[in-house]
Amino acid sequence: MDPVVIEPGAEGLGEMLGGLVRGNLERAPQRLELLRAPVSRVNVRAADMNASVGILMGAGRFHVHPSVLPNPDLDIRADAQTLLALAAVPLRLGMPDVATVEGRAIVAKLARGDLRVRGMVGRLPLLTRLNRLLSAL
């Protein structure tokens, strides 16, 4: 059974995120472990495109919905290029590796508010799982 489900209406951003995770799981099936935790709610918003999705992540599934979910555990907001960059940034312990140019660029965006992750402090394990799932590296 495909662990990635993309609901109708979640085309575009949803297909990209779901497609990324699907491709990563095909390449590295051990990453399925990252979906074993209980279900969490993650919203992803592309600020410059008026596009957003809600993701139910856990219990073996990565389920993308065409609109944001209420009471999310994580709420991520950035422009389209930054969202893509998140998938291409080298990670260390599941977070952008500040020893790399790409990692420092992401941290700088976070500091400037160009990338906003609500719930980051309280839900760090969830964020690191999400980063590892999305990482194309």
Add this chain to the structure above:
Amino acid sequence: MPLFPSDEWLKDYVERINSSKEYEEAAATWEGDLCYVFEAEPDKSVPKDVWTWVDLWHGKCRDARYDVGEEEGTKAKFIIRAPYSRWKQVIRKELDPVKGMMQGKLKLKGDLPTIVRNVKAANELVNIAASVPTDFVDEQR
């Protein structure tokens, strides 16, 4: 000036890909053929879908064929499709392809992690397309 879409345009595009140091560097590890689908818009003088295939390998385009048809085109490792007028916007740099894909305006089929790892190369392909002096088929009198 070459007409878009046409075989002549494709030849110019391929020549520029193979002359581009930026692309060669950005796509040094890229392996995989790609099909661009310019979807029909009969009212814009594009009466049928045009499947245009390019074979990209380690920074070069080894081969390219215009209007290969769907049966052949679907075998490509990557397929990017959109209506003709969207491609016109991309070539004119009026539509960023990354945003276009995230908005569902350009549909991508293929291994997304590979595209993400090679987004610089993908951006260079767009820059090169924008550099081809182009006449658009729906703007001909």
